[in-house]
Amino acid sequence: MAKPIFHSSIEGAQHGAKTLDEFLAFAKASGAGGAQPSNYMLQASDDGTSFKSAEEIKDCFEKHELHFDGISAHCPFWVHTSAWTGTKSGHPFIHAQNHDKSPSELESFYEDYLLKLMDLSAECGIKIMPMFWGVAFGWEMATGYPWGFWAGPGFDLLAEGKERFATKTEKLRAHANSLGIYLAHEIHPGTAAVCADEFLMLVDTCDGDKCLTVNADPSHCWEGEDWETRFNKVGDRVYGCHVKNFTIHKNVPLRKMDGNWHNRAMQFTDLATGDLNMTRYAEVMMKIGYASRYCDIMGSETAPLIVEAESNYRDGDRTSADGIAWVRDNLCFDVQEGSFEDAMGA
Secondary structure, three states: OOOEOEEEEEEOHHHOOOOHHHHHHHHHHOOOOEEEOEHHHHEOOOOOOOEOOHHHHHHHHHHHOOEEOOOEOHHHHHHHHHHHHOOOOOHHHOOHHHOOOOHHHHHHHHHHHHHHHHHHHHHOOOOEEEEOOOOOOOHHHHHOOHHHHOEEOOEEHHHHHHHHHHHHHHHHHHHHHHHOOEEEEOOOOOOOOOOHHHHHHHHHHOOOOOOEEEEEOHHHOOOOOOHHHHHHHOHHHEEEEEEOEEEEOOOOOOOOOOOOHHHOOEEEEOOOOOOOOHHHHHHHHHHOOHHHHHHHHHOOOOEEEEEOOOOOOOOHHHHHHHHHHHHHHHOOOEOOOOOOOOOOOO
16 A cells, blocks of 8 residues: 655754754644754753763653654764864854864864764664764865865865865764764755765765765755756765755845845745745655665654755744645655556556
């Protein structure tokens, strides 16, 4: 009998003001089948020096009758791999007591933090960790502009970046592999890999390390590489999946330096009215094996489509709640078990 292979879920980073219990209560009330809390929601202390117990976290999910669909660990991973640049742009992600720490101190703190977070993830039975690596190649390279690619006596930013990425992530990758955890990089502007080819370069740089995987999100495909091209290229490494939509406003520079998102060319939207066809996206996630891969690893019957709906105009909670319902009603469809041609002539 045909049945769905997906369930509707929600990502917690946009709901940071909520406790874990409040976030899961919101997810359940909105019709979600699962949830993906942020790392901050799992902390036992605001300074990030300790986490809740695995038992406490699992009990909370059981209380709300929700699937535990991973831990959103984007922020600490980004800080860890970006700290060397001396950037202050990660301050919203950094625990208050760390704001004045040196780059090396930050890197050390967040390496330890992430090792403990992975231990907690393994204790909870969570094997897929959505995240993104920071700007390991430097901000010049992240711009995509020519000066980042010049090389000469004593300098080659691309080669240096490859070595830096492999070295800085070595301990984290080794620990992930020891626990059977897949670190699912969200290909994203301002990270170590902003397109499919760059992600595959990271994999090659690390000798095909199996923990280097992808968290698909089509809303970050707005600078030339369409989402279908991107995720077909990295298809066998897609282990996580966010659902998010956007629109591009014409005749506005994509890289305009304006902090008011109402004035930006690319704006996130509710799921139903953006530029992307989300049904096609869900179908491609099936085609490249995300759903079956996730279910095999996690021992579940369905894989999560994790809503990360945002809007520059609509209330955040309402946008998320509507997104959960939209995914549940439109993307968690019964899966075709054969071909529509099978019954022809019968």
